[in-house]
Structure formats: C-alpha cells, structure tokens
Amino acid sequence: MGGSSGCDHTNRADDKPSLVVVSGDTAGWIVPCGCTTNQSGGLLRRGSYLQQLSEQANILYLDAGGALHGTSPYDVAKFEAILQGEQTMGITLHNIGSAEASLGADQLRRIEESLGDEPLFLSANTRDSAGQSLGIPSKIVNVGSRRVLVIGVLSPSFATEEVRIGPPQKAILDELARSKEEGGHDVSIVLAYLPEEELRELASQLPEVDAVIGGPTGQAIAPEPSGPLLLASATNKGKFLITLTLPSIATPKLTGQVIEMTEEFAGAQSQQENLDRFYKELAARDFTPEETSFEPAWSAGGASAHRVAGSKSCRKCHQADCDVWEHSAHSHAWQTLQKTGSQVDSYCQQCHVTGFGVPGGFVSAKRSPDRVNVGCESCHGPSQQHVEQPEVHTFHFKNAVSTCVRCHDPENSPQFDYGTYWPRIEHGTKGTL
Structure with missing residues (x-):
C-alpha cells in the first residue's frame, strides 16, 4: 500500500471487516430542520448508521472538519454539542477545518479540554501566533489488524491573523516520514479541508498515501481513483459520509463508497439524548439574534x-x-x-x-x-x-x-x-x- 511501512498485511485473517467512516462539513446541521420531508443529514441518523456498522465491522470514525457555521456564542454552543455527539459515536479524530480555525487557538483548546483527556483535534499544518500546533499532526490507530495513519491538513487560504497555515503537502510528507521512523503503518489516510481545486491538486502530488478525504467541495465526491490513491469528499452539511473498506483477503485493495444520511436511518437514541441536552442549554441561555451569526x-x-x-x-x-x-x-x-x-x-x-x-x-x-x-x-x-x-x-x-x-x-x-x-x-x- 502507498505510504506503508513496506509490510504486506492483506493476508491477516479478521473476524470482521475493518471500515473507516468520515463525516465532514456539518456546518451546524445537528439535525435536519424538519420543514419538509426527505431532508438528509443530522447526527441522529449518523449515529444510527455507525451503530449498525459497528455490529458487523471494526470502525474508525473520523471527521474532516467544518462542523460549525460561525463564531458566535450560539455557534460555539452548537459546535460543542456536535462534538459531544461525535464522541458518543466513538470519534477518534476531528480535523480542523476553516470554521474551527476561525475560533482561534484559545477557544479550540478550551473546548478540547472540556471534552476529556484524549486529544481530539487533528492538524499537521496549523499553528497559533506563538508557533504552537492547534492539534496533533497525525495518529496511528489500530483498526482490526490494520495500523491506520491519519493526517489532517487545512488549506492555507483559510489563514487568519491568529492562525498560521503551512503547505499541506510538506506537512503530510513530514508525518509519513515520522511514521516510518516509528514503525510504519499499513494504510495512510489524509483528511484535507481544502476547496475542490486545491484538493485534487494535492491528491495528484501524493502517490505515497492511500486516500485523501476532503471537506468544502460543495457537493460530496464519491471515492474515485486519483492516480494510485482514492479521492473523496464528505461535505454538504454532513448529509453524506465516506465509508472506506480496508484491505483484506477478500478485498485486497482499499475501496469506498458515499452514503447519504436519509430517513432510512432511524435516529439513534444516544444522539436524541444529546440533542435534548443541547435544546435544554438553548432554553436556559435564551440567545438573542445578536448572539448568533444569522442575519436580521x-x-x-x-x-x-x-x-x-x-x-x-x-x-x-x-x-x-x-x-x-x-x-x-x-x-x-x-x-x-x-x-x-x-x-x-x-x-x-x-x-x-x-x-x-x-x-x-x-x-x-x-x-x-x-x-x-x-x-x-x-x-x-x-x-x-x-x-x-x-x-x-x-x-x-x-x-x-x-x-x-x-x-x-x-x-x-x-x-x-x-x-x-x-x-x-x-x-x-x-x-x-
């Protein structure tokens, strides 16, 4: 596999298949508004989908970034509720997208600390004004018998006065080299919050990795070959998830599909409880329009x-x-x-x-x-x-x-x-x- 340690692990026997599920660009869409039928998306359906998969497969759940809509007190409260919902679903890493970066380093660190001891935010190429990273650059996660290297990057076009963003390709290559020095990996996945043109250009420059999963591309991109790797995008208010099947004896190559979060996925009870807690908080804080990012x-x-x-x-x-x-x-x-x-x-x-x-x-x-x-x-x-x-x-x-x-x-x-x-x-x- 591209970017691996050189070992062939496709002959390992697993009782269950191993899957990587990636969401992205939730943009505050914690639940469909419900004003019409056939609306897709929402954490309740996402939770139901992941719960169904976990009954028959080893799951690594990731998010490509872009979970919130703005930076107002209302948006921050909703972002925290979304992250709590993701944690309930067993998320391992949440890539820093443009909306997350716009909150600034201090706010991101406060939120991450409130969620527990394990690092959640991922970003290999973002730094604050003091040069400190906004998230961990990468992580190797064991999924079944596979060692999966996950790297996160953000487009330099989203840099702010407070957040500095380095070249994505260099950051990724640095993490691949570091993984090789520390024992290697079987599969490498890059979560890249980049506009579509930048995303495709980056993928064309990275034959060393196995998959590049993007964010703000307007519409979801079903997994497609881009040279030796798979390119995909989970976007559009979290309505579409990317599901990758890791190599096995039955399927020696990395494969993937896009899944729409439709009404066929009944709402997960744990996510309903999370939504109820969020509504309870909203009722207590009673936000005014000025405390939101919505226009009058x-x-x-x-x-x-x-x-x-x-x-x-x-x-x-x-x-x-x-x-x-x-x-x-x-x-x-x-x-x-x-x-x-x-x-x-x-x-x-x-x-x-x-x-x-x-x-x-x-x-x-x-x-x-x-x-x-x-x-x-x-x-x-x-x-x-x-x-x-x-x-x-x-x-x-x-x-x-x-x-x-x-x-x-x-x-x-x-x-x-x-x-x-x-x-x-x-x-x-x-x-x-």
Missing part, C-alpha cells in the same frame, strides 16, 4: 420605517386580512417548532417568528413571546411608520412576494411554488402585495 430579517434603517409594530396593530384597519392570517399555517408557525422542542433553536426561529433581529421584532423566546409566529410584517415589512402614518406603505407593500423565498428556499421548502401557495393565504387587493 431586514437591514437596519430609520427608527420608525424599520421598526416592527406587531400583527395586532394591523387588525384595526385590516380585519378581513387578519382573519385569513389567523386561519393560515403562518399564524401557527411557532407551534410546529414546539412539537419537536426546536422553538429554542435560533436557526429555526428565524423563519417562525416576526422580525428576527429587527427593532421591535423578535428578541428571544422568553423576552418577546408576542413576536412568535409568521406575522403580517414577515412578508410586508416593518409597519410602525405605516401605523403612525397610514398613507406611508411598508417598504414591501408592492413586492411582498419577494420575501417568500427567504424562508421557502430549496433547502427547507423544495416544493414551493408561489402560484400554488398563494391561494392558501390570499388576501388584500390583488396587485398591491
């Missing part, structure tokens, strides 16, 4: 022109329209979150409240209970000025339809069609929305 529903503007007044202020002049709204799903949007407990999650709140992060709008579940549900201003825009001066229309008065796709996007509402949906809530004077 509208950009800031004049104090009156861009201030939410609340749906109750509409009823005096728009009684019939309000009656239509009260019988629509929009007026019960918050209750749909309560059914799953996700009403505490800012990611879900964005599209189930009125004026997320806007003056006069939704602040948090505890602090603005009168701004839950998708009210009139979610589509028509802040109306405080209109309430004070009825002749001044809200700024979405003639183009409310344009606001639909902010929440009814391809991810959360793939079947959305304005011509089909509008009759369900039709109100007002045609041509003036």
Whole structure:
C-alpha cells in the first residue's frame, strides 16, 4: 500500500471487516430542520448508521472538519454539542477545518479540554501566533489488524491573523516520514479541508498515501481513483459520509463508497439524548439574534420605517386580512417548532417568528413571546411608520412576494411554488402585495 511501512498485511485473517467512516462539513446541521420531508443529514441518523456498522465491522470514525457555521456564542454552543455527539459515536479524530480555525487557538483548546483527556483535534499544518500546533499532526490507530495513519491538513487560504497555515503537502510528507521512523503503518489516510481545486491538486502530488478525504467541495465526491490513491469528499452539511473498506483477503485493495444520511436511518437514541441536552442549554441561555451569526430579517434603517409594530396593530384597519392570517399555517408557525422542542433553536426561529433581529421584532423566546409566529410584517415589512402614518406603505407593500423565498428556499421548502401557495393565504387587493 502507498505510504506503508513496506509490510504486506492483506493476508491477516479478521473476524470482521475493518471500515473507516468520515463525516465532514456539518456546518451546524445537528439535525435536519424538519420543514419538509426527505431532508438528509443530522447526527441522529449518523449515529444510527455507525451503530449498525459497528455490529458487523471494526470502525474508525473520523471527521474532516467544518462542523460549525460561525463564531458566535450560539455557534460555539452548537459546535460543542456536535462534538459531544461525535464522541458518543466513538470519534477518534476531528480535523480542523476553516470554521474551527476561525475560533482561534484559545477557544479550540478550551473546548478540547472540556471534552476529556484524549486529544481530539487533528492538524499537521496549523499553528497559533506563538508557533504552537492547534492539534496533533497525525495518529496511528489500530483498526482490526490494520495500523491506520491519519493526517489532517487545512488549506492555507483559510489563514487568519491568529492562525498560521503551512503547505499541506510538506506537512503530510513530514508525518509519513515520522511514521516510518516509528514503525510504519499499513494504510495512510489524509483528511484535507481544502476547496475542490486545491484538493485534487494535492491528491495528484501524493502517490505515497492511500486516500485523501476532503471537506468544502460543495457537493460530496464519491471515492474515485486519483492516480494510485482514492479521492473523496464528505461535505454538504454532513448529509453524506465516506465509508472506506480496508484491505483484506477478500478485498485486497482499499475501496469506498458515499452514503447519504436519509430517513432510512432511524435516529439513534444516544444522539436524541444529546440533542435534548443541547435544546435544554438553548432554553436556559435564551440567545438573542445578536448572539448568533444569522442575519436580521431586514437591514437596519430609520427608527420608525424599520421598526416592527406587531400583527395586532394591523387588525384595526385590516380585519378581513387578519382573519385569513389567523386561519393560515403562518399564524401557527411557532407551534410546529414546539412539537419537536426546536422553538429554542435560533436557526429555526428565524423563519417562525416576526422580525428576527429587527427593532421591535423578535428578541428571544422568553423576552418577546408576542413576536412568535409568521406575522403580517414577515412578508410586508416593518409597519410602525405605516401605523403612525397610514398613507406611508411598508417598504414591501408592492413586492411582498419577494420575501417568500427567504424562508421557502430549496433547502427547507423544495416544493414551493408561489402560484400554488398563494391561494392558501390570499388576501388584500390583488396587485398591491
């Protein structure tokens, strides 16, 4: 095998096959939002898949990086919950991706220390401003009878003032040489959080390794030959995992496949418990929009022109329209979150409240209970000025339809069609929305 110690271990007899499973680019997608059917991904399904595999194979579980969405307090809390979920699944190493690096060395070290004594973060080419590594550069893990060398790297394009990133190829070659000096390995796998063009270029320069598994490539890449090695990518909100089968007598070559985390994988109970703990933490911390990385529903503007007044202020002049709204799903949007407990999650709140992060709008579940549900201003825009001066229309008065796709996007509402949906809530004077 490329990059091995030179020993042929394919004739060892194992009772079970040995597999390497790699996730990546979870991007905060701890669970599918649930706004539509057939959504993929989520830690509950990932846990179920790994649990099924562990019953019939030796498993090495790794993550290629990119687990969080941003650096806000909300994002950090979710990142910690994702890592705790990964630990429950038996993860061995979590490569540092761009999102992890953006937290900075101190934050990463604090998080790692809170998770236990064993090193979790992997990175051969990242350093802090003092020259200290952000993670261990590599590790040899015994998987069945195989000695698997795992190396992690990050693209230099993600360097920051605090995080320095060296050339990935050199870092990898250094770790291969170090492994050879310390007794060698049977299989070498590189977790490389690099954009696709860089990823493919790196793979072409590394005939010494057996597999390069990437991260932010937009869409997952099923394992494919790249010279003598296998190239693959686990990405897209953790919806796709890469599963490699290590060489054996039955299959003397390293093989792999991409697995989509669909509804066929029932949620693992241990991951549901982890999700419940996370929701409990969110309920206690009651994050405001300013404590997240999510954009406000509208950009800031004049104090009156861009201030939410609340749906109750509409009823005096728009009684019939309000009656239509009260019988629509929009007026019960918050209750749909309560059914799953996700009403505490800012990611879900964005599209189930009125004026997320806007003056006069939704602040948090505890602090603005009168701004839950998708009210009139979610589509028509802040109306405080209109309430004070009825002749001044809200700024979405003639183009409310344009606001639909902010929440009814391809991810959360793939079947959305304005011509089909509008009759369900039709109100007002045609041509003036």
